[in-house]
Amino acid sequence: xxxxxxxxxxxxxxxxxxxxxxxxxxxxxxxxxxxxxxxxxxxxxxxxxxxxxxxxxxxxxxxxxxxxxxxxxxxxxxxxxxxxxxxxxxxxxxxxxxxxxxxxxxxxxxxxxxxxxxxxxxxxxxxxxxxxxxxxxxxxxxxxxxxxxxxxxxxxxxxxxxxxxxxxxxxxxxxxxxxxxxxxxxxxxxxxxxxxxxxxxxxxxxxxxxxxxxxxxxxxxxxxxxxxxxxxxxxxxxxxxxxxxxxxxxxxxxxxxxxxxxxxxxxxxxxxxxxxxxxxxxxxxxxxxxxxx
Amino acid sequence: xxxxxxxxxxxxxxxxxxxxxxxxxxxxxxxxxxxxxxxxxxxxxxxxxxxxxxxxxxxxxxxxxxxxxxxxxxxxxxxxxxxxxxxxxxxxxxxxxxxxxxxxxxxxxxxxxxxxxxxxxxxxxxxxxxxxxxxxxxxxxxxxxxxxxxxxxxxxxxxxxxxxxxxxxxxxxxxxxxxxxxxxxxxxxxxxxxxxxxxxxxxxxxxxxxxxxxxxxxxxxxxxxxxxxxxxxxxxxxxxxxxxxxxxxxxxxxxxxxxxxxxxxxxxxxxxxxxxxxx
Numbered sequence: 001x002x003x004x005x006x007x008x009x010x011x012x013x014x015x016x017x018x019x020x021x022x023x024x025x026x027x028x029x030x031x032x033x034x035x036x037x038x039x040x041x042x043x044x045x046x047x048x049x050x051x052x053x054x055x056x057x058x059x060x061x062x063x064x065x066x067x068x069x070x071x072x073x074x075x076x077x078x079x080x081x082x083x084x085x086x087x088x089x090x091x092x093x094x095x096x097x098x099x100x101x102x103x104x105x106x107x108x109x110x111x112x113x114x115x116x117x118x119x120x121x122x123x124x125x126x127x128x129x130x131x132x133x134x135x136x137x138x139x140x141x142x143x144x145x146x147x148x149x150x151x152x153x154x155x156x157x158x159x160x161x162x163x164x165x166x167x168x169x170x171x172x173x174x175x176x177x178x179x180x181x182x183x184x185x186x187x188x189x190x191x192x193x194x195x196x197x198x199x200x201x202x203x204x205x206x207x208x209x210x211x212x213x214x215x216x217x218x219x220x221x222x223x224x225x226x227x228x229x230x231x232x233x234x235x236x237x238x239x240x241x242x243x244x245x246x247x248x249x250x251x252x253x254x255x256x257x258x259x260x261x262x263x264x265x266x267x268x269x270x271x272x273x274x275x276x277x278x279x280x281x282x283x284x285x286x287x288x289x290x291x292x293x
Numbered sequence: 294x295x296x297x298x299x300x301x302x303x304x305x306x307x308x309x310x311x312x313x314x315x316x317x318x319x320x321x322x323x324x325x326x327x328x329x330x331x332x333x334x335x336x337x338x339x340x341x342x343x344x345x346x347x348x349x350x351x352x353x354x355x356x357x358x359x360x361x362x363x364x365x366x367x368x369x370x371x372x373x374x375x376x377x378x379x380x381x382x383x384x385x386x387x388x389x390x391x392x393x394x395x396x397x398x399x400x401x402x403x404x405x406x407x408x409x410x411x412x413x414x415x416x417x418x419x420x421x422x423x424x425x426x427x428x429x430x431x432x433x434x435x436x437x438x439x440x441x442x443x444x445x446x447x448x449x450x451x452x453x454x455x456x457x458x459x460x461x462x463x464x465x466x467x468x469x470x471x472x473x474x475x476x477x478x479x480x481x482x483x484x485x486x487x488x489x490x491x492x493x494x495x496x497x498x499x500x501x502x503x504x505x506x507x508x509x510x511x512x513x514x515x516x517x518x519x520x521x522x523x524x525x526x527x528x529x530x531x532x533x534x535x536x537x538x539x540x541x542x543x544x545x546x547x548x549x550x551x552x553x554x555x556x557x558x559x560x561x562x563x564x565x566x567x568x569x570x571x572x
Contacts, residue, residue: 015374088306113560115499212402
């Protein structure tokens with residue numbers, strides 16, 4: 001019996017050591033190789049920053065087109081996903097009957113389990129079918145990628161909106177009802193405003209998810225050399241795809257250094273987003289703990 | 294009071310369910326269609342040779358299963374170790390550090406993991422074990438690492454709740470922290486451990502980036518950890534579908550349908566398990 005406990009502690013401390021070693025070596029390696037190239041030159045190459053940002057001159061050796069592509073992709077994705085995502089979350093938390101709740105949340109769970117590469121394949125097949133039917137000149141493009149990404153991040157959004165509303169104490173609803181509000185008024189005027197930090201946290205969380213995903217966009221229109229995104233119907237560059245592409249196809253040390261810089265940039269953005277989301281969500285709890293005391 | 298549900302919200306909820314239905318139906322339909330119209334291509338065969346018109350994806354199915362199971366086993370043990378540390382084996386401040394590390398790990402993009410590993414781990418494996426370094430072992434290690442946060446969060450959620458509820462009782466019975474963990478908390482959190490494993494399996498099978506970047510992508514049956522392999526997900530991400538309707542394209546559709554079916558079953562199983570616990 002004693003031996004079992006010792007065995008368990010050895011395994012546990014060993015696993016902590018393995019994980020710390022693995023993660024820290026990867027991250028430190030990335031910082032060492034990438035920190036040096038993380039400067040304005042990484043973004044714009046030899047083109048002056050002002051000209052690059054306003055697309056006056058093309059950027060040949062910087063990652064600005066990929067940054068712009070990623071930002072536009074993120075924007076379009078969130079525009080598509082935000083209304084159905086938040087509405088569905090609110091509906092599940094406040095209005096759905098038990099049967100509906102059961103049915104819809106099963107769907108959300110299954111949707112959350114679909115691998116992103118399958119979502120990419122869905123996008124590819126969709127455009128092939130569209131080409132055969134009523135959009136003969138259609139091609140994989142930014143809008144298609146954003147659409148597939150939106151489906152991919154919907155579950156994240158729905159689950160976090162739902163749980164941040166359900167985490168609110170039930171006395172809020174009781175008080176609101178006692179004051180004569182209808183249920184819809186209560187949701188609109190009390191629950192949603194109070195749950196807002198949590199909802200925003202969920203939005204940011206799903207933004208992080210959309211920004212890092214590579215598998216979807218590589219089947220739905222991301223390419224290595226497109227320049228600045230030319231519109232919703234055009235091919236585009238994106239940061240994660242740029243990293244993926246560099247790992248396999250780099251031709252010079254310079255390009256490799258840029259790859260490290262890009263990977264580090266994506267990592268830092270990702271961490272910043274998750275930190276922001278956590279701050280929002282912690283704010284939600286703190287607000288209620290504060291009221292309690 | 295609850296009768297006047299807002300139509301717009303309800304519409305959106307139904308819409309989400311409909312989207313899921315559409316995606317599933319679409320992928321499954323294409324997969325089945327690919328299977329029926331291509332009996333001569335031997336899609337479920339073990340031979341992949343486009344020259345002779347054979348597009349068997351059996352080797353990729355084997356690669357997916359092997360890679361996912363090996364990564365899952367390693368990752369699951371690591372997660373369990375972390376959870377034990379957080380629920381009794383280690384002091385509070387270490388538990389806090391572990392949670393921080395887990396949250397940071399969860400936010401690392403897969404492509405960044407892959408990129409760092411290509412230039413850090415692959416040369417190490419190549420020098421130590423020979424071969425190209427792009428192999429089952431490399432991909433499995435990274436996939437295990439990548440799966441740790443999700444599994445740890447699921448397991449720790451259940452274990453810390455059980456721990457809180459039973460702490461006082463077992464302390465008054467004279468249990469030490471370690472005994473409390475091994476004799477009370479761990480036996481009671483079996484379901485959470487299994488559901489973490491199931492969800493981890495779904496993630497490991499479905500991940501496309503790490504196998505594509507690290508496993509070498511040769512289409513053949515892998516026999517040793519230094520063999521190159523191509524998983525179903527890597528297959529989808531690698532084949533550029535220039536010939537629509539050809540054998541390669543049909544094999545993609547079948548791979549997609551298989552992955553979708555598997556992951557849907559996994560999600561439903563995990564859901565069933567977690568719901569069973571609550572009731």
